[in-house]
Every structure is written in structure tokens, then in C-alpha cells.
Amino acid sequence: MAEHGKDKGIRVVEVDVDPSNYDKGHLEGAVGWNWRRDLQNQINRDIASKEALANLLGQSGITPDTTIVLYGDNNNWFAAYAYWR
Numbered sequence: 001m002a003e004h005g006k007d008k009g010i011r012v013v014e015v016d017v018d019p020s021n022y023d024k025g026h027l028e029g030a031v032g033w034n035w036r037r038d039l040q041n042q043i044n045r046d047i048a049s050k051e052a053l054a055n056l057l058g059q060s061g062i063t064p065d066t067t068i069v070l071y072g073d074n075n076n077w078f079a080a081y082a083y084w085r
Contacts, residue, residue: 011062015039015072015082027071031060035078 012030014022022032033039038056039048048056062068070079 009065010067010069011060012069012071013060013062013079013082015070015078017078018073021073033060033082035072035081039082 012027013033014026014030015033015035016022017035019032019034019037022030026032033056036042039053040046041048041052057063070076070082072079072082
């Protein structure tokens with residue numbers, strides 16, 4: 001998976017409940033998403049809105065033509081949450 005970190009058609013995303021995990025080390029070229037901050041609405045504690053998700057994807061360099069590879073802490077539970085979203 002690490003070889004895809006620099007591939008322009010692929011975006012590797014690390015999704016963590018503990019954002020310090022990304023800071024401690026991540027796959028080269030990966031972007032980091034904080035499960036609570038980035039994928040939840042902070043006011044009503046619900047899933048993030050469609051607009052918020054679209055903004056996050058854009059900020060992460062993800063377009064409709066991008067293949068996304070998700071991974072994260074807790075046995076990829078939070079990566080699965082991002083996929084479900």
C-alpha cells in the first residue's frame with residue numbers, strides 16, 4: 001500500500017480516533033482524518049453533513065476520479081466508519 005502514497009490517482013487516508021497516531025507516523029503521502037472532528041457534526045453529535053464531507057474530500061485532494069484507500073487505528077474500525085459515511 002505504501003507505494004500508492006505518491007500516485008496521483010490514489011489518495012491514502014488514515015482515519016484515527018487518536019489524531020496523534022498520524023503525527024507519530026503514517027504511510028508516505030497519506031492524509032490524516034480525525035474521526036470525531038472530521039466525520040462528525042460537532043454541534044449535534046451526528047454524522048457530518050454532505051457539504052462538510054465534500055469539503056473534507058476537496059481539502060484532502062480527493063476528486064470523483066480518485067481511488068481512496070482507508071486505514072486507521074482500532075483494527076481499521078474508524079476507517080470502516082469513514083467508508084460507511
